[in-house]
Amino acid sequence: METPDTLPDEEFLRLDRQICFSLHAAARAFNGVYREALKELGLTYPQYLVMLVLWEHGELPVKGIGERLRLDSGTLSPLLKRLEAAGYVERRRSAEDERSVTARVTDAGAELRTAALGVPRRIAAATGLDVADIADLRERLGALAARLDGIDPGELRPACG
Amino acid sequence: METPDTLPDEEFLRLDRQICFSLHAAARAFNGVYREALKELGLTYPQYLVMLVLWEHGELPVKGIGERLRLDSGTLSPLLKRLEAAGYVERRRSAEDERSVTARVTDAGAELRTAALGVPRRIAAATGLDVADIADLRERLGALAARLDGIDPGELRPACG
DNA sequence: CACGATTCAGTTGTGCACAACTCAATCGCG
DNA sequence: CGCGATTGAGTTGTGCACAACTGAATCGTG
Numbered sequence: 001m002e003t004p005d006t007l008p009d010e011e012f013l014r015l016d017r018q019i020c021f022s023l024h025a026a027a028r029a030f031n032g033v034y035r036e037a038l039k040e041l042g043l044t045y046p047q048y049l050v051m052l053v054l055w056e057h058g059e060l061p062v063k064g065i066g067e068r069l070r071l072d073s074g075t076l077s078p079l080l081k082r083l084e085a086a087g088y089v090e091r092r093r094s095a096e097d098e099r100s101v102t103a104r105v106t107d108a109g110a111e112l113r114t115a116a117l118g119v120p121r122r123i124a125a126a127t128g129l130d131v132a133d134i135a136d137l138r139e140r141l142g143a144l145a146a147r148l149d150g151i152d153p154g155e156l157r158p159a160c161g
Numbered sequence: 162m163e164t165p166d167t168l169p170d171e172e173f174l175r176l177d178r179q180i181c182f183s184l185h186a187a188a189r190a191f192n193g194v195y196r197e198a199l200k201e202l203g204l205t206y207p208q209y210l211v212m213l214v215l216w217e218h219g220e221l222p223v224k225g226i227g228e229r230l231r232l233d234s235g236t237l238s239p240l241l242k243r244l245e246a247a248g249y250v251e252r253r254r255s256a257e258d259e260r261s262v263t264a265r266v267t268d269a270g271a272e273l274r275t276a277a278l279g280v281p282r283r284i285a286a287a288t289g290l291d292v293a294d295i296a297d298l299r300e301r302l303g304a305l306a307a308r309l310d311g312i313d314p315g316e317l318r319p320a321c322g
Numbered sequence: 323c324a325c326g327a328t329t330c331a332g333t334t335g336t337g338c339a340c341a342a343c344t345c346a347a348t349c350g351c352g
Numbered sequence: 353c354g355c356g357a358t359t360g361a362g363t364t365g366t367g368c369a370c371a372a373c374t375g376a377a378t379c380g381t382g
Contacts, residue, residue, distance in 0.1 A: 023302055024206075030306075052177065063330065116174070222361095258347075
């Protein structure tokens with residue numbers, strides 16, 4: 001048993017409820033605040049995330065968006081279709097590789113960026129958190145996510161230690 | 162202008178992409194790890210959260226579960242129906258208030274708890290994070306969620322400062 | 323060149339989150 | 353008591369997340 005037995009299983013279960021709930025609830029609360037702020041733009045929170053990376057890069061293949069946002073085509077395909085229907089994004093098959101589809105920001109999408117500029121500032125003001133705090137939290141969450149994504153599924157099986 | 166203009170809007174947008182993504186990705190990565198660990202129990206992550214609060218309280222009205230997990234009936238009703246179909250939970254109308262429905266852990270649900278005891282320990286071992294770290298992160302996320310939930314929607318409207 | 327393996331986007335099916343709604347039970351005030 | 357307002361669970365519809373799959377394009381190796 002390499003796991004230090006400083007806590008009984010019962011205690012682990014209680015702590016687990018707390019951390020699971022906190023992360024889950026914080027993510028949904030964040031989502032809710034953005035949902036409200038993004039209403040005027042007609043974007044959902046995940047659509048906003050996609051637009052953020054597209055605004056940074058101008059155009060990206062679906063795969064590239066997926067790598068940056070940790071999302072697969074099953075999520076991105078319909079989402080991009082909706083962004084295209086809204087007129088913010090254009091999709092076209094790549095000429096070099098017919099398997100690949102490139103998403104590009106349209107003029108309307110670029111205009112949307114201007115309107116979106118005020119969103120994070122308003123949210124930062126409403127939360128009252130300062131930039132350093134946010135940046136620190138971001139780093140810890142990023143490290144946590146990286147570690148979680150790096151876990152071998154076998155480690156979670158009952159038999160393994 | 163109470164917001165200090167230490168950063169241009171452009172910078173805010175870039176930082177926003179980072180924090181939004183981090184929280185979003187961390188929550189999904191967490192979800193994924195639990196999805197794997199909970200496979201053997203036949204539970205999804207949100208179902209596990211519901212079982213955790215039910216294991217603590219034995220039985221709760223739907224409203225009580227919703228308050229503890231920040232979920233509404235639209236999410237809980239079908240979820241509890243699935244837990245009932247799996248045999249882990251029983252639902253019955255309250256005698257005192259016919260509007261209310263109480264969810265109660267069945268014998269099979271109680272057995273499931275025993276099987277679930279190992280889950281958080283395995284995950285803690287796999288992540289390699291120590292309890293103090295987790296507890297600290299939990300507190301910060303809890304505080305963030307509380308602040309976000311306390312925001313007046315009006316604060317997020319374009320016109321307001 | 324040929325052909326099996328891989329890669330990429332998209333589809334299908336399941337479940338969660340949430341808004342908007344229905345409907346019955348309960349509450350509260352006149 | 354009577355009746356409008358509120359409360360509680362449930363339903364419906366939309367969108368996201370993800371597993372499992374399809375099908376076409378490309379790659380690699382013989």
